[in-house]
Amino acid sequence: MTEMERMGAAAKAASYELAVAGAAKKNRALSEIAEALKERSADILAANAEDMEKARAGGMSKSLQDRLKLSTARIDGMVEGVLQVAALEDPVGSMIKMTTRPNGLIIGKRRVPLGVIGIIYEARPNVTVDAAVLCLKSGNAVILRGGSDAAKSNAVLTRVMREAVEKAGLPADCICSVSDTSRKSAVELMGLTEYLDVLIPRGGAGLIKSVTENSKVPVIETGVGNCHVYVDCDADLQMGAEIIYNAKCSRPSVCNAAETLLVSRAVAWDFLPMAKMLLDKDNVELRGCPITREILGDCVIPATHEDYYTEFLDYILAVKVVNDAEEAIRFINKHSSGHSEAIVTNNYFTAQKFLNEVDSAAVYVNASTRFTDGSEFGLGAEIGISTQKMHARGPMGLEELTSSKFVIYGEGQIR
Amino acid sequence: MTEMERMGAAAKAASYELAVAGAAKKNRALSEIAEALKERSADILAANAEDMEKARAGGMSKSLQDRLKLSTARIDGMVEGVLQVAALEDPVGSMIKMTTRPNGLIIGKRRVPLGVIGIIYEARPNVTVDAAVLCLKSGNAVILRGGSDAAKSNAVLTRVMREAVEKAGLPADCICSVSDTSRKSAVELMGLTEYLDVLIPRGGAGLIKSVTENSKVPVIETGVGNCHVYVDCDADLQMGAEIIYNAKCSRPSVCNAAETLLVSRAVAWDFLPMAKMLLDKDNVELRGCPITREILGDCVIPATHEDYYTEFLDYILAVKVVNDAEEAIRFINKHSSGHSEAIVTNNYFTAQKFLNEVDSAAVYVNASTRFTDGSEFGLGAEIGISTQKMHARGPMGLEELTSSKFVIYGEGQIR
Structure with missing residues (x-):
């Protein structure tokens, strides 16, 4: 088993626990995350300062530096975002429809989490928190694979969130993070068919095209807007x-x-x-x-x-x-x-x-x-804007991070 | 432009016309298809006899021969199936939800066809008709790529259906068929990202795994049932x-x-x-x-x-x-x-x-x-049973062959 497969298996196991956790427990985890981000903001800013120093030394453009940089105000914004997600309605467990068939079978279509969601993204460390909490609220474990520029920031943010999730009585592996930011880890993630249910690339057109064309895991294509x-x-x-x-x-x-x-x-x-x-x-x-x-x-x-x-x-x-x-x-x-x-x-x-x-x-x-934006459309937060037609199209909120399953109540029916 | 790209472009163009055709016109095309299958059954049986002869000469197993073989009764069954699909409700155009935002924008989520659907399948010629009519009814153009064993049967079935569709005033390219049954054509179809919106493999575990892992077009995984x-x-x-x-x-x-x-x-x-x-x-x-x-x-x-x-x-x-x-x-x-x-x-x-x-x-x-079956679940006909979590899960009826788009009515709003 590779390191990535081990992470996939751990996330899958956590996803089963998270799928049946219920809104109260998930919201507690979100409050713990919000609390922890505030308390640990000094650590987060210190790690981000290291990333910024490396970025400046490497000659990163001003506009990319601006996307990478965290500040107390930006951490406050993250915390605000987490609390907003906590306030959204939990989509999991609602019955989309339910019918009784002529043979007496009662067939319901129930909303369930997707399972394990992989996110491949680039320089912005706020995506680490945004994506993790949207996945958590919708009952999905997540494997985050950020870019090398934000590696130190992402490492601290993930550590803080994992501790908070554990404190709320959920497995830390609900939020996993790939520390290797080389192309190799992206390729491994795109091949993790046994454990990953969906892969969402967030970033520039090049990243999205590469993931769409090379992933063996189902992909939701986001964001390119001409x-x-x-x-x-x-x-x-x-x-x-x-x-x-x-x-x-x-x-x-x-x-x-x-x-x-x-x-x-x-x-x-x-x-x-x-x-x-x-x-x-x-x-x-x-x-x-x-x-x-x-x-x-x-x-x-x-x-x-x-x-x-x-x-x-x-x-x-x-x-x-x-x-x-x-x-x-x-x-x-x-x-x-x-x-x-x-x-x-x-x-x-x-x-x-x-x-x-x-x-x-x-x-x-x-x-x-x-x-065209999740909050402008009234969906609350969004994980991206789908430009494909399968599964979700347009701004994707919590509902778009779910699947369904048929639950069938019988009394001994055979066919 | 390759032959396959030309077919993709033709199907795409047809799909735009079909998407706005309305239920009455689509149902007329379905009745024409049912009629034509009956009228042309001698041609269909003759082509199938050629396929069967080749199959027997090649030593095909009895059970596969049984799946390949057509008879008057089986053609009647196909016709019956086409009429059943015609009787189903058209899912296209219904508004899934519609809200007015505080700024006065009226935002509706409307059900629309996926666009162009590719189907890669194996020996059963009845899939040619089933898949084509389900796609047609849900407003999608289809590119059918059947197996070599049923090549002659599929060619006649497709020709008959294309003529019928045209007779109803819709473009023949609503139903396209790839005559090359080599692995090359399957690979080309899996790379037709510019024209294909979804690819659905129907067949054995080997086929499904190969398409899932190699397609650049989004795939709906179907059918393997352990x-x-x-x-x-x-x-x-x-x-x-x-x-x-x-x-x-x-x-x-x-x-x-x-x-x-x-x-x-x-x-x-x-x-x-x-x-x-x-x-x-x-x-x-x-x-x-x-x-x-x-x-x-x-x-x-x-x-x-x-x-x-x-x-x-x-x-x-x-x-x-x-x-x-x-x-x-x-x-x-x-x-x-x-x-x-x-x-x-x-x-x-x-x-x-x-x-x-x-x-x-x-x-x-x-x-x-x-x-677990579309008609047992009350969905009418089904195009397959999805075992993935994205887009559709379980038996897929007409609704599962649709996507959505947001339509927004404004009065000059800017952000």
């Missing part, structure tokens, strides 16, 4: 300009930010200058089709084929003028990563057509794509 | 004997048949001879632990470690005496494929414990495992 806003010929143009400005600029580094603006040819001459006025406030770089350049001039960089497939995560926006909603829908279904798309229109039938025909996790009429 | 019956110390022993006899012998070749009998030590001396009396009627070969052999004698073959992991699909039963329900549950969770397990007991608490702690798709009290 989102579109389409401004229709029947749009309120001022609303359209405000929506694309918000979707692009309110937080360009996140997956629900817009990357491409599509505009109906009929309103392009009126709309594009209005949109540009707002986008200029944040110096957004525009990469446009020939008509866009004809309208807005040479300040617009010619868009390449590749630009329309790119999640810029930056103050860059691809722009294309299209004939109509039909062409916009076809363009989106071809280029999108299937995350979030919006239409701006006053036309009822065009709105319905867009909602019906765009094949993405979240499809909006007259609102910014930035709302 | 099912257990546990006869508790508090069981009605006569009921226990009848249940294990039914679970083992009513149809040993199917996945919901029992493969292992566990018996509480306290009742083993009384129960095992009773069970054996029934099992002897069908000459079931017993492979038992030392205590089983002590009780029943040398007619019981010593069970190997491997026997307890094996899906015999035959008149063979592994037997083990255990101390109590606790040990039975641990044994099942270790050895089972997670399909169906039953306890026979009159004890309320033991029954509840078994239902809670056994980690399988279907868990029974006082009934035969043979009931």
Whole structure:
């Protein structure tokens, strides 16, 4: 048995105990975790300082350093997050449906935990706590495999959480952490079919593609967002300009930010200058089709084929003028990563057509794509945003971390 | 573009049309298919005769020949199945939930088709029709990749169905079929991530393991059933004997048949001879632990470690005496494929414990495992029985062939 298999077996054993633990015990573990994170914040900050020193020495970019860095305020934020998860309703054990068959069998479909969830993620140490507590609340054991940059921070955070879980009378192995942050450990995790029920990658497009394509364990694909806003010929143009400005600029580094603006040819001459006025406030770089350049001039960089497939995560926006909603829908279904798309229109039938025909996790009429988020959707916390169609699609809350099983009450029936 | 990619792109394009086609049009296509199968039955039987001739020449086993063979009665059965699927409720388009958020956004979660489903299967030509019509009714385009043994039968069946679909005004590419039955085409299908949303293998354990481990497309694992019956110390022993006899012998070749009998030590001396009396009627070969052999004698073959992991699909039963329900549950969770397990007991608490702690798709009290089946569970037809926890678990009907998307109605909201 390898080290990883031993960890898998331990997590599996813990998962059976956790699956039947009940909400009261799980919530006690969450309070203990919140308490322990506060009490041990000095240790956590010290470990994080070591990670930060190494990061600076290694020349890590400022924005990545910012994601890695912890502070008292950020630890407070983590604690707040843990308490919010504790306050959510426990999805485990509810009966999704129950019927009595003609032969008298009573067949119920009961919500149960998935079992053991693996999470592969990158630099942000807050994911360690977020992911662990969402898994715990939904009755799943977790195996965390963070990135090397946050290794010291993650080690302390995991140790603190494991002790807290044990204090609440649950097995420490409900929360396991892989200390080896090499590619080898990721590959081992992707092959741990005997113990892992699901693997969730959280991070950049490269990580997600690698896990999706190489994992033997079932994967939930998350997070890549090449989102579109389409401004229709029947749009309120001022609303359209405000929506694309918000979707692009309110937080360009996140997956629900817009990357491409599509505009109906009929309103392009009126709309594009209005949109540009707002986008200029944040110096957004525009990469446009020939008509866009004809309208807005040479300040617009010619868009390449590749630009329309790119999640810029930056103050860059691809722009294309299209004939109509039909062409916009076809363009989106071809280029999108299937995350979030919006239409701006006053036309009822065009709105319905867009909602019906765009094949993405979240499809909006007259609102910014930035709302695709677990708490904005009212799910409480989220473990990620699924861009695949199997199991879960869109923001994933506690329910999406569960499976079901059929429980059948008989009186001796045979077939 | 390879041949397979061209097929993927065609199926994807068809899937968009099918997704918004509505129940009336889909049902018309199903009636056309039923009609065409009847009308063209001579062609279908002729093609099947060619497959059968090749099978006999190649020395195919009698039982496999039986699965491959079509007859007028079997075609009637197919037609009946198509009409039954037409009569089922269309799951597509229903709103799973809908809420209005404090900011006025109306957020609905709508059931939508998965998109394009790939099915890799083996010798049975009836799967060609079953799978195609279930996918069609649930709004999904399908790419069928059957085995070489049924190549001629499948080719005619697919042609007939494609023509019928077109006659109903839907694109023929709603039903695609891969004529190359080599391993190469299976590998290509497993890598068709751009076009395939889900891949479902139907067949033996070897096929399923190979697809699960090698596919880059998300997979739903189906069908391997190493099912257990546990006869508790508090069981009605006569009921226990009848249940294990039914679970083992009513149809040993199917996945919901029992493969292992566990018996509480306290009742083993009384129960095992009773069970054996029934099992002897069908000459079931017993492979038992030392205590089983002590009780029943040398007619019981010593069970190997491997026997307890094996899906015999035959008149063979592994037997083990255990101390109590606790040990039975641990044994099942270790050895089972997670399909169906039953306890026979009159004890309320033991029954509840078994239902809670056994980690399988279907868990029974006082009934035969043979009931795990879409129509027995009231789901109508089924495309397979999922033994994984993601997306679907247990018998998969039309609903399990759908995904969801969030549709959001705004009035200009920005974040």
